[in-house]
Amino acid sequence: MDRSGDRVGVEVSVVLPAYNEERTIEATVETTLSTLGAFLPAGAFEVLVAEDGCDDRTPDIADRLADADPRIRHVHSDDRLGRGGALERAFSAAAGDTLVYFDTDLATDMSHLEELVERVRSGEADVATGSRWMPGQIADRPAKRGVPSRVYNGLVRLFLRSPLRDHQCGFKALSRDAFERLHGDVEDEHWFWDTELLVRAQRAGLEVAEFPVEWEPKGDTKVDLVRDVFGMGSQILRLWWQVSVSPRITRRVSVGAGALLTVLALALMTLYLDPQAVLTELEGADLRLVGLAGAVYLLSWPLRGSRYRDILAELGYRERLGFLTGAVFISQTGNLVFPARAGDGVRAYVMKARRGIPYPTGFASLAVERVFDLLTITVLGGTVLVGYVLTGSTDAVISTLSGGVPGVDPRSARVALTVAAGVATAAVLAVAAIVVSARREGNLIRRLVTGVSSDSYADYVAGVLESFVGDVQAVAADRAAFGRIGASSLVIWALDVVTAILVLAAFDVALTTPTLVAVGFFAVSVGNLAKVLPLSPGGIGLYEAAFTLLVAGLTPVTGATAFGAAVLDHAVKNLVTVAGGVVSMLALNVSLTAAVDETGAADADHDAETVD
Structure with missing residues (x-):
């Protein structure tokens, strides 16, 4: 929306x-107008009702x-x-150069509005905010509001290093330039x-002014579990990662950290393995079978x-098999060279650069592929694992595991196996739900989330889940393609x-059969699940640790x-x-390093195209 050109002289815009x-x-608008008129010249202010898709009479009243x-x-x-x-x-x-907003319940005493406006209008601050937790304020907050608010603001100060006491008070103003x-x-x-x-205003070096306000809760709070916890x-x-961590993660840091984790993971194996025995075993391997x-x-x-x-x-999109196989090869090679699975973004870049396939489609196709990979790995290892748990045979697995590998606590192993079986079952049920949802007109994901909360943030959570499962649903809707x-x-x-x-x-x-089961259904599956964690390039060290633990624990094969x-x-x-x-x-004709460098641009373009 364009700024209104017929509002010459408007200095302050208040948004409700x-x-x-x-x-x-209606009462809020009238109170706002009278309060503004008490300290601003006529024609110097406006009130905008930012009506957000209401399903009651609010739009009619605002009109x-x-x-x-x-x-x-x-x-x-x-x-x-x-x-x-x-x-x-x-x-x-x-139209104004001073932008103000506050909650329509008028919980903050309107006697503070002049101070809020003038802090920014005078140029004293770029951003001004009221505070319910500063000395000198009066805020009658019940425990169900006060305790969560203090915990929340404490977490913001801890993680985001903001000196402000109250970040969520709905009583703020900022300059047009700051906005x-x-x-x-x-x-x-x-x-x-x-x-x-x-937080971003402070990080940008803008002047942020916080001042105490009198505040009284009006009506029931709109805080709920989905919005607050999740x-x-x-x-x-997310913001902590973006402003404090991500800027420090250069390629040199990523590669160095990945290499360090790899060395550390392999070094830990020497605590219960003889390195010389391992080398001896490697020298004696049958090269024909290896080939x-x-x-x-x-x-x-x-x-x-x-x-x-x-x-x-x-x-x-339809492409040739040879090209697509090459694209998969390149992306997986990128995952071996760079940590944090940077090669996944490379494939989207290759598809865009060589075939003009949009980034959103490239990333969506990767999401579908990853879901099928994770589901298949879970099925391979989880099917037998669930069988062990349901038949009560976990004690046999635990005893052999704890006896074959020193340091494995039987109680911890029992919990781990039970949880892993639960995860495997949940994964299968989740995909079944996605398939069912793809064949129904009703949206099961949104219905489930909004059944817990009807808040706008629940809509947001539902939207995130929908975008994730939607990619799988595009395949699941076609039974033949899914198969x-x-x-x-x-x-x-x-x-x-094999x-x-x-x-x-x-x-x-x-x-033997126990060896085949241990390797085929556990070692490879769990080892590859360990590689999902983007801790080292190609999962080196993680795969070996998981593979060794299970094979040595479940078979007569030695640890070396x-x-x-x-x-x-x-x-x-x-x-x-x-x-x-x-x-x-x-x-x-693709350079891996150039492709990785372009991954950031691919992510940005993906986000931009998604918003458009």
Whole structure:
């Protein structure tokens, strides 16, 4: 929305964020106008009702008020924008250079409005905010409001290093210049918008003034569990990461940290393994079986390309198998070279640069692929694990595990196995729910979340979940495509298991049924789940630790042999991946380092295209 050009002389714009405020909005507007008129010249102010997709009489009342008084404007939205989104939209439309907002319940005493306005209007501060927790204020807060508020503000001061005492008081003002400078960086569109605005203003070097106000709660609080626990808490962590951690993570730091974690993970293995024994085991491995293992693993790559082709086809794009296999090779090579799974973003870049496929589609296709990978790994290891738990056979697994690997506490192992079985069951049920939801007109995800809370932040949470499951639903809606991609995933990971079994056989290990079960259903699955954590390039160290623990604990294979097999298995797979990645980079004329550098731009473009 453009700023109104016919409001010459307007210096102060007061925005009243309103959602279903039919009982109070008219009185609030009248009080605001009379208070402003007491200290500002006529024609120097306006009041904007930022009506946020209301489903009561608020829009009609706002229209009537705006028609009757030229100082009043109604900024309507058909859709729920959230508190922050409604404020930003109204501020963009406002005519004044001093922008003010406060809650429509008028919980803050309006005698403070002149001080709030003049702090910014006079140039004393870029941003001004009232405070219910400063000395000299009067705020009658019941425990259900006061305790959470103090805890919340304490967490903000701790994590975000803000010296302010009250970040969420709905009584703030800022200059037009400050708004233009900050609003593009403020990501939250709901209740955390207030806090993020203040924190980013301080980080930008702007003057933020906090002053005590008299405050009295009006009506029932709109605070609820979904918004506060899952919303505000996660937003504090998100902003902390963005302003305090992310700027310090350069590529040199990432690579160095990944290398350190890899060395540390491998070094910890020497606490109960003899390094010389491991080297001896590696020297005695049958190279013919190792070569066969490499050939088997190579067979899985065209299947990866074929699966990716099916995923893209469901999203509306058709590409050649060879190109897609090369793109997968390149992205997985990037994951081996750089930590934090930076190679995932590389694939979206390759698809955009070489085939013009938009970033949102590239990232969506990756999300679908990852879901199928995680589900398949969970099924491979989780099916047997759930069987152990349901049949009461976990004690046998625990006794062999704790006896084979020193330091494993039986009670902790029992809890871990039970939790892992629960996670496996939950994963299967979650995908089943996604499939069912894809075949129904009703939205099960939104219905579930809004059943807990009807707050605007619940809408936000539901939207995040919908964007995640929507990618899978695009595939799940087509039964044939879902079946093909699921079957491809099973074959891909079955070949991964066969590769590990052949490597283990190269150490002259007798492949009994218990050994096959331990390797096929546990070691490879859990090892690959450990690699999901983006702690080291390619999951080196994490995979070996998980593989060794389970094979040595569940079979007669010694720890040195199990570790040697884990190292060689991982090495074979990584060598095939890197070789395929190098060939693909040459064939497609893609520089891996350049692609990783472009990943940040890919993320930015993805976010921009998503917003558009």
